[in-house]
Amino acid sequence: MAEGVKKKGGEVRKGLEVMEVRHDQQRVTALLTRNGAGGQLLDCSHCFSSMPISDLVQRMSPHPSDEVMNAAGLSDIAPLSRLICFLR
Numbered sequence: 001m002a003e004g005v006k007k008k009g010g011e012v013r014k015g016l017e018v019m020e021v022r023h024d025q026q027r028v029t030a031l032l033t034r035n036g037a038g039g040q041l042l043d044c045s046h047c048f049s050s051m052p053i054s055d056l057v058q059r060m061s062p063h064p065s066d067e068v069m070n071a072a073g074l075s076d077i078a079p080l081s082r083l084i085c086f087l088r
Contacts, residue, residue: 056072
């Protein structure tokens with residue numbers, strides 16, 4: 001998947017902790033990330049993530065409805081690894 005993203009001019013970043021997933025109610029617009037060097041706001045139009053859906057939903061800003069937040073808390077999807085791809 002990473003090679004396909006790169007071939008289309010996108011960027012792949014690994015090893016970042018996603019603190020906040022910013023969106024406009026229809027798509028992701030930016031990610032607030034953190035690594036050993038500090039935080040960074042990364043503008044994006046698309047992203048792929050392997051974090052559990054419950055973590056992803058809890059980090060969304062603005063927060064989704066209570067119904068969505070509650071449903072996400074029931075997920076038992078285990079993370080495979082931390083992978084984030086940005087497409088431009």
